[in-house]
Amino acid sequence: MARQNYLMKTQRTRSQERILGLLKSLNRAISAQDIYIELRNRSENMGLATVYRSLEALKLEGVVQVRTLGNGESLYSTVQQDRHHLTCLQCGASLPIDQCPVHDLEHQLNQAYKFKIFYHTLEFFGICTSCQLAHASGTEG
Amino acid sequence: MARQNYLMKTQRTRSQERILGLLKSLNRAISAQDIYIELRNRSENMGLATVYRSLEALKLEGVVQVRTLGNGESLYSTVQQDRHHLTCLQCGASLPIDQCPVHDLEHQLNQAYKFKIFYHTLEFFGICTSCQLAHASGTEG
DNA sequence: TTTACTGCAAAGCATTTGCAGGGCG
DNA sequence: CGCCCTGCAAATGCTTTGCAGTAAA
Numbered sequence: 435m436a437r438q439n440y441l442m443k444t445q446r447t448r449s450q451e452r453i454l455g456l457l458k459s460l461n462r463a464i465s466a467q468d469i470y471i472e473l474r475n476r477s478e479n480m481g482l483a484t485v486y487r488s489l490e491a492l493k494l495e496g497v498v499q500v501r502t503l504g505n506g507e508s509l510y511s512t513v514q515q516d517r518h519h520l521t522c523l524q525c526g527a528s529l530p531i532d533q534c535p536v537h538d539l540e541h542q543l544n545q546a547y548k549f550k551i552f553y554h555t556l557e558f559f560g561i562c563t564s565c566q567l568a569h570a571s572g573t574e575g
Numbered sequence: 576m577a578r579q580n581y582l583m584k585t586q587r588t589r590s591q592e593r594i595l596g597l598l599k600s601l602n603r604a605i606s607a608q609d610i611y612i613e614l615r616n617r618s619e620n621m622g623l624a625t626v627y628r629s630l631e632a633l634k635l636e637g638v639v640q641v642r643t644l645g646n647g648e649s650l651y652s653t654v655q656q657d658r659h660h661l662t663c664l665q666c667g668a669s670l671p672i673d674q675c676p677v678h679d680l681e682h683q684l685n686q687a688y689k690f691k692i693f694y695h696t697l698e699f700f701g702i703c704t705s706c707q708l709a710h711a712s713g714t715e716g
Numbered sequence: 717t718t719t720a721c722t723g724c725a726a727a728g729c730a731t732t733t734g735c736a737g738g739g740c741g
Numbered sequence: 742c743g744c745c746c747t748g749c750a751a752a753t754g755c756t757t758t759g760c761a762g763t764a765a766a
Binding site: 499500508522524529539547551553555556557560 | 634635643645663672676680684685691692694696697698700701702703707
């Protein structure tokens with residue numbers, strides 16, 4: 435199934451184009467299931483399996499990136515965004531972070547490991563303020 | 576179910592202690608399913624549901640960290656390790672990286688967001704050398 | 717015509733949940 | 742004695758796969 439990859443990006447299927455267009459217009463990370471629904475809203479209906487297959491191709495092509503959540507759900511977005519996160523282990527809330535100190539490292543790794551790096555993810559885990567307060571007062575979630 | 580959290584770490588259940596002991600002795604990241612098998616090998620049998628429930632508690636307590644893979648499987652380890660990864664989008668191979676330039680940022684975020692940060696994950700995605708070669712010669716996987 | 721893409725439905729898999737029994741304080 | 746922990750099995754939810762029809766070159 436990995437026919438479209440970073441070495442064979444001559445053409446994309448119609449489905450891939452639609453999904454890529456959607457991701458670009460949204461400019462945020464979204465799940466495959468939500469992509470399916472969103473396309474339906476835009477009258478660009480597409481089977482769920484096709485959504486997954488297209489995302490896989492775009493991912494391998496290096497234009498789409500993925501962040502997999504703790505519940506097994508994956509969020510897809512275009513790679514141009516450099517958004518990292520601060521995630522609460524208790525309630526799952528996820529705050530975006532603007533800072534990113536790892537670009538230099540990325541370049542070094544590219545050289546050192548001969549890895550063709552498309553993107554990176556950086557995520558911090560802990561307990562958010564409201565969950566801290568909730569627990570301080572004895573309640574939860 | 577979140578009774579044991581970072582504010583109520585007075586005691587751990589027997590299951591939690593066993594799992595924590597296992598993780599410490601292994602000193603590497605391992606899946607819940609494999610923890611289940613490994614405990615069985617050590618004649619410390621435990622239901623799979625209990626493995627998950629205990630991991631959840633240890634995670635909330637801040638002594639165990641998680642890294643969720645693209646296939647939805649999660650790898651658990653004790654937090655003392657500062658291991659990050661370089662992962663191939665094609666074959667899934669995951670190389671550990673020693674460098675970590677984000678400790679300063681972690682501390683800043685702790686202050687700025689009043690988040691109680693336990694740990695962070697940093698992962699680079701791309702195509703590994705062998706997959707690059709495989710594709711260059713026209714084959715795959 | 718030939719090949720690859722697509723949709724649907726079924727299957728796969730890690731994880732979660734319901735519930736009854738058992739252990740510990 | 743009571744509450745929490747535990748185990749089993751069923752359920753859940755996201756993702757993948759099989760297969761036949763369809764669109765494109």
